[in-house]
Amino acid sequence: MIKQRREVLKTGGGLGVLGLLAAAGVIKPELALAAWNEGAFKAGTLEKSLAALGAGKPATSGDISINAPDIAENGAVVPIGVSTTLPKVESISILIEKNPDALAATFKLPEGTEANVQTRCKMGQTSNVYALVKADGKFLMAMKEVKVTLGGCGG
């Protein structure tokens, strides 16, 4: 009972802020938090994930760069940044080929937001990392291999 009430309060609070913003007309409700793309995040392989994102078999672009180390000291935290000089970038996605589900994160970039995002991902093993960019309605991608080492103790 108490737990339920707390959850209601929590959810209520969360909606309150967004609801307020929406009511004030500053953001459209659907923009507040877009529905999670379960199909893409649970697609499994790289090919299936790309398909679920509607990207098909994207061509490689030299205008996309992946900022990640060649070797990660620990697979639990692998810094991955993606930037591109391509115009009209709509979204950036990070995919890790050898993870159980390849898609790690996807970013929608409204106009005015630079095509330059950084985050950190888990990698179970050494793998190719793909940056998928949707620019001007077209999907393009780049790849970089990141080696994951086994750490020693301590540190």
Place this chain on the structure above:
Amino acid sequence: MNYRMLSQGLAGACLVLGTLGAGSAQADATTDEIARYREMIADGNPSELFALQGEELWKQKRGPRNASLEQCDLGLGPGVVKGASARLPRYFKDTGRVQDLETRLMTCMETLQGIDPKTIINAAWGKGEREKMQAIVAYVVTESHGEKIDIDMKPPQMKKMYELGKMTFYYRGGPMDFSCATCHGDKDKRIRLQDLPDLRTQAGAAAGWGSWPAYRVSNGQFWTMQHRLNDCFRQQRFPEPIYGSDVTIALSVYMAATGNGGTVMTPGIKR
């Protein structure tokens, strides 16, 4: 006559040198990439999340006495947090003990807030009052980032602790006949890809002491120095030391004093 032989010999020597050069270049490239990895994760150290909670806990009225820690004297006077952990451990007249950050915080929590130290000493890592301690430590050590390690070794009590710490550092025992010095008492030692600091030297001790407490990316936990030392004992297959016991403070005094003058880089971020 010997010109040909000589040139062949030189060519051979060059070949060897060349091979050696390539080998070490590759090792350097790996070391450089690991350094780059560490640099990339250093910006945005999740220790900040723990420090944020710790600062709140520092200011929050808690415990049976419903008091905050804002009057806690970490050695630089009541309420002074900035630079305090760079000067710890130190000898405290009011308790008549050499204390590290965590035992000093326990004193403050007991005297100011009425929190029984046993609730911390007997807690598990990351649980209950010890979890709160970890957050408070994260906050305090962040306030010494960039300062110099400045341990006052004048009090005789500090000298005694230093000697006890040094003895502990070289004490061999356990089923593997290990000591701290087995891994940290030589230069250029490493385990897999991790270089091990030589804690006998000023540079090594400053690198080790100066970068803990730290966030560990492998498990997403923030480790205090007590936690770090406890795990060193575990890795040597020694019995676990009691939280905040003199032997742990003595090891801290030995390391901190050896690293005196080095830079405090806390909170660190480790693999």
Place this chain on the structure above:
Amino acid sequence: MANPMKIRAAAKDGVTEVKVLMSHEMETGQRKDSSGNLVPAHFITELTATWNGKTVLDAQFGPAVSKNPYLAFKFKGGAKGDKVVVTWKDNKGDSRTDEAAIA
């Protein structure tokens, strides 16, 4: 309740750089606990950042994003004192909103 985020936003030459650290387990759902039971998945699924009410980033995460997630991005505009608000939501319906003033 979820712990607060750490948000840093700094404006330079007409561009605001935002760095966010979130306090979250990011359980993959594939890890087993010490008794061999699968730890249920628990991770942030969606994140939105706004500047003066305008959406500047809309992100979706899978469980492969690291524990205590870090995110950095840049947008054009932003002046000292402007508010950047970040909201995340996880797969269990928990959410958290924090804000920071642009420095």
